[in-house]
Amino acid sequence: MNISNLFVPKSRKVIFKAVFTIHDLVNIPHITGQYYTKWKLKSGGSSHGKTEKIPINEHAVSWEQQFTVDNITMVIGKDGELMPCILSFVIRKQETSIGKQVESIGTVDINLAEFAGSRINTRRYLLQESKINSTIKISLELVYIKGEHVFKAPTQKSDEITNIFQPQELANNIAAPRQNQNSLNYQFMSLNHNIISKEGESATKVIDELFASNSMLNE
Numbered sequence: 001m002n003i004s005n006l007f008v009p010k011s012r013k014v015i016f017k018a019v020f021t022i023h024d025l026v027n028i029p030h031i032t033g034q035y036y037t038k039w040k041l042k043s044g045g046s047s048h049g050k051t052e053k054i055p056i057n058e059h060a061v062s063w064e065q066q067f068t069v070d071n072i073t074m075v076i077g078k079d080g081e082l083m084p085c086i087l088s089f090v091i092r093k094q095e096t097s098i099g100k101q102v103e104s105i106g107t108v109d110i111n112l113a114e115f116a117g118s119r120i121n122t123r124r125y126l127l128q129e130s131k132i133n134s135t136i137k138i139s140l141e142l143v144y145i146k147g148e149h150v151f152k153a154p155t156q157k158s159d160e161i162t163n164i165f166q167p168q169e170l171a172n173n174i175a176a177p178r179q180n181q182n183s184l185n186y187q188f189m190s191l192n193h194n195i196i197s198k199e200g201e202s203a204t205k206v207i208d209e210l211f212a213s214n215s216m217l218n219e
Helices: 002-009 165-175 178-184 205-212
Strands: 013-026 036-043 048-050 063-077 086-095 100-109 120-124 136-146
Touching: 013 036, 013 086, 036 063, 086 136, 100 136
Parallel strands: none
Antiparallel strands: 013 063, 013 136, 036 048, 036 086, 086 100, 120 136
């Protein structure tokens, strides 16, 4: 727990439980290696863990592992809004053919405070601090346990959520290196958990279908 939280009165503290599933990583330009995700609660507690190491298969890795973090302490700011509580993910690749060399291929930070008061959310996140355009699919539910029950959840930041490639750009850019990103002229559509496609499908499902139908482009 953050030491500064010890001096916060109980009237400004809320206790939650987080239940999240790390589903998969897709659009990986590599063809070898084992992949795993390490996670850590940066504030509000001291929990951490990791997925199993799974070999890449057709430019994707599927974990489907669920984790639970109990007793997450969040603080209500003076404006009544929950202060940031970051759950951090680091995605790593291990090459068994070269002395078990391990490298980080990207990170994702999720502000749990944004999920307070909402139902389970499933989203795809574009890897940050990465040279590739892979996305990781995570489902998360934040359950209220005890404490002050009057608070506001902060506005969800769109830059933390994966953007959907326009179909005409996807074919050309699906496996392009991140360092050339400025010259690729991507066209994005913002993705939010409540965005619905014209056919009535969720945005997350639309992304899954886009990547699934274009997996052959990486082969």
